[in-house]
Amino acid sequence: MNRLTLKIKYTAKVLCFIPLLCAGGAWGAESLNVSTSLSPDDPVYKGLQSFKKDVESGTRGEIKVKLFSSGQLGADNELLQHAQAGSNVAVVVDGARLAQFVPEFAILPAPFVFKNYDALKRFINSPIFAQWNEKLTAEAGLTALSFNWYQGARMLITQKPVTKPADLSGVRVRALEAPVTIETIKCLGGSPTPLSWSEIYSSIQTGVVDAAEAQPTAIYGSKLYEITKYITRTEHIHLMTGIIVSQKWLATLSAENQKILKEAASKNGELASENTINVGEKMLQEMASKGMTVSKVDVQPFIDACKYVPEKLGLSAAQKQVNSIIN
Template sequence: MTILNKATCLAVLLSGALAVGAQAETTIRIGTVLAPDDPMGQGLDKFAAEVADATGGEVNIEVFHNSQLGDTTEMLDQARAGAGVGTVTDVARLSEFVPSLAIMSAPFLFDTYEDADTFAQSDAYLGWGDELEEKAGLVMLASNWYQGPRHALTQMPVTGPADLDGVRMRTIGAPVWIETIRAMGAEPTPIAWGEVYSALQLGTIDAAEAQPTAIKGAKLYEVIKNVTKTGHIQLVTALVVSADAWNELSDEHKQIVRDLAVENGRYASGLTIELGEKALEDVAASGVTISEVDLAPFKEAVAPVYEMLNLTSEADMVREVLAK
């Protein structure tokens, strides 16, 4: 073999090695509508750093806060289209593809975060995750990212469902959310999270519902007067990514990423619980009235939602898993 031929062969081998190396490095962009200092944002940043460390930089997670990649629905659409994108989403949005998933956002179902975390690791729930990948091209890495209890944010005091009659309340545009808010007495009005502040400021909507850390993070205390602690839905969210991007990973890297997603879901959830009450204290200090309320009338009002949305068997499964 001549020197020229040897040099040519070496160049081909080197280019092939570089190509293999390039293929082994995968970047997934994770977006959130929340601020960087929100517990979800802090959890995602920690998750990204630990994935890079555990995979030797072969899996790169880039985190985008404050709706930089769009609203949650837009990010899910990007992921379904095959882009290397993921997001933290309320699981009810995914019930469009797997109706049973709506149970994670059902009203007054989970008493504690630990209950939701336990059910999210159950065989029944993980089976719905497999179904989601098949039907929607989305992979749920972990469904234990807890954002806190949703409370009613209004201009007028609320003591019961009757006080919400005719009130246009922003909520998430999934059936279980819409029907829960309607059953509570308000008029559900789905709009993007990033538009809630201006919609309240301009009077396009009368009210909203959100968890304590998000009330503070989005500065909604500037445009509402009352927070009523209804806790009607425990916002348990899922970290989901494009199946196309996911399937670029080796089996070893998939296991690492899944394990770290669950671990950091618990970390972020711990921050949510820790910072939630402090957030409400800060909201109260701004002049907003924080009120406790008798939950019995609200629980009675939303009870028909389960049968309306065919979620009674799923609710029974939750109770069975939790032995309640």
């Protein structure tokens, strides 16, 4: 075997380390592979199913959308790298993942920055956020088809009652491997343990972690009510996500099809967000009926404990930009 053959085989191996991306002509511009860590029962995933229908009908079949739930397509960071290289992959992610390219994005999932969904939505629709998305394209070759996919308010899921940050002392809490998430768990009182969400059930079962923080739909979708006892409604983060794609890939499409993709993403993001809010409350009630204790708490001690986070992470300017829109 000569060196050229070896090089070709090695290159193919690297490109196809995620088999699903390399199957069925997935690299052609006629298809878009959409990845999310959420389960098929999640309202956001149901919104993606509607997005798929709108895109395929709107483009008269010129673009085929393939959906992959529960992280089966691969890790978000690896998929973002594929998108940077021009792959036809879309990743549903939040600002914590995008902060590696544009640091300002980390303010979106910073603790207690947004009081509610309406404030978050107002900022996402602002010219300032549009500038951040333009910067994402310039710096990383990525762009959001839309960034209005609300996943809900994040809460603490524990084995013991929590009423103040000190109650989480020594408690290992699952964390996304991102500075803003790690710092958030620290300020809430816990010990952050980086871990993929797809591993959360088995990790709590086996004691790798003691607790987690997530929105109601994710808690329910991962069946954490089977192995945990308490949900504390700290609502420390209002989680907004977007459908992130390769600008290079997007530019290969006709202007009309690009418009269809963006309009379908925006329309279904709005619908999925409303559904998330409605379904989330029902899921909390159902988890309570299954034996979990769901409680509200005085969040002021947590707010006070987390005030330092934006400044520590170099996000003071970004926070001022946010406040200029929402206050």
